[in-house]
Amino acid sequence: MLNYALLIACGLICCALALNAWRLIIGPTTPDRIIAVDTMYINCIALIILLGLYQGSSSYYESALLIALLGFVSTSAFCKYLLRGDIIE
Amino acid sequence: MAIFLEIVVSLLLVLGSVVMLIGSIGLAKFPDYFTRLHAPTKASTLGVACILIASMIFFSVDLGHMDLKAALISMFLLITAPVAAHMLAKAGLHYKVSMKENTQNKHLAKKAYLHQRPDDK
Numbered sequence: 277m278l279n280y281a282l283l284i285a286c287g288l289i290c291c292a293l294a295l296n297a298w299r300l301i302i303g304p305t306t307p308d309r310i311i312a313v314d315t316m317y318i319n320c321i322a323l324i325i326l327l328g329l330y331q332g333s334s335s336y337y338e339s340a341l342l343i344a345l346l347g348f349v350s351t352s353a354f355c356k357y358l359l360r361g362d363i364i365e
Numbered sequence: 366m367a368i369f370l371e372i373v374v375s376l377l378l379v380l381g382s383v384v385m386l387i388g389s390i391g392l393a394k395f396p397d398y399f400t401r402l403h404a405p406t407k408a409s410t411l412g413v414a415c416i417l418i419a420s421m422i423f424f425s426v427d428l429g430h431m432d433l434k435a436a437l438i439s440m441f442l443l444i445t446a447p448v449a450a451h452m453l454a455k456a457g458l459h460y461k462v463s464m465k466e467n468t469q470n471k472h473l474a475k476k477a478y479l480h481q482r483p484d485d486k
Contacts (some may be wrong), residue, residue, distance in 0.1 A: 277372070278374060278375055280381075281374070281375030284379055284380065284382070285416070288385070289385055292390075293389075293390070295386075296389050296393075301402075305398065306460065307398060307453060307456050307460055308401060310453060311401060311405065311443045312392065312457070314406075314449055314453070315388065316387060316476075318409040318442065319385060319389070321442070322412065323411050324479050325416050325420050325435070326378075326416070329378075329419075329420055329423060332427065334424045334434070337434040337435060337438065340438055341434070341438050341441070342433075344442055345443070348445040349448045352448075352452060354380075354456075355453055358459065358460060359456055
């Protein structure tokens with residue numbers, strides 16, 4: 277039963293990633309593309325946790341935590357670049 | 366693994382992924398920037414929190430002791446997602462993205478960006 281739930285969850289999150297990629301490609305403005313990237317890294321965290329559940333190994337948490345940290349920093353850097361025209365002033 | 370724990374973990378996994386898919390559908394289908402900002406910042410956070418709680422239950426039963434790394438990741442996401450959404454909204458206001466015609470209180474957009482109170486001149 278857990279295997280079926282993992283398969284269903286993996287398929288749904290891949291559909292969500294495809295929709296985000298579509299918004300990333302067509303997004304009419306730059307902030308739309310930043311939202312798409314921001315949502316994509318959160319979905320990637322969920323995919324990595326699902327891979328860890330599938331393999332029964334809890335050592336994937338470190339990579340998920342790294343992606344969460346770097347994703348937040350990169351979203352902040354993108355927004356700072358749009359707001360000020362520079363990242364480190 | 367006990368059958369009722371397996372049912373709980375499976376339900377949390379499917380619920381979390383459905384909520385994340387709803388957030389991404391909102392991101393793809395909503396009409397303007399600020400509604401598109403609204404959809405995924407709530408839904409993705411709730412969805413990934415559900416999946417992390419399911420993973421925490423699974424590994425706590427599997428390893429035989431509490432495994433709080435998943436709680437750490439979900440706490441971090443719950444803290445940083447509103448900050449990132451706030452910065453994205455400010456970037457959108459600065460970029461002057463177009464709003465839908467029936468957006469309320471449009472005249473406050475410039476003041477909100479300039480950190481002024483609405484009654485300041």
